[in-house]
Amino acid sequence: MITFTFNGEELSAHLGQSVAAALIANQERITRLTRFDKKPRGLFCGIGVCFDCLITIDGERNLRSCITPLRQGMVIEVQDGN
Numbered sequence: 001m002i003t004f005t006f007n008g009e010e011l012s013a014h015l016g017q018s019v020a021a022a023l024i025a026n027q028e029r030i031t032r033l034t035r036f037d038k039k040p041r042g043l044f045c046g047i048g049v050c051f052d053c054l055i056t057i058d059g060e061r062n063l064r065s066c067i068t069p070l071r072q073g074m075v076i077e078v079q080d081g082n
């Protein structure tokens with residue numbers, strides 16, 4: 001197991017999981033809010049095609065959570081806007 005932070009809360013997941021899989025395993029479904037209406041978005045295709053799962057990791061925006069491997073100590077935040 002490895003630990004990471006999501007919106008300021010320390011969570012844990014299995015090494016080898018994607019960021020999206022780790023979030024779902026922790027009952028977290030929202031990865032971003034849409035730019036204009038602030039509607040929640042999350043995992044959709046799960047294979048890196050749709051860009052619905054964009055998220056901010058260690059201050060870097062627009063990363064696809066479904067194809068980004070989880071690493072120890074990542075600081076992950078719901079992305080506000082796209």
Ligand code: FES
Nearest residue numbers: 044046048051066
């Ligand atoms: S869920 Fe479609 S790109 Fe990540």
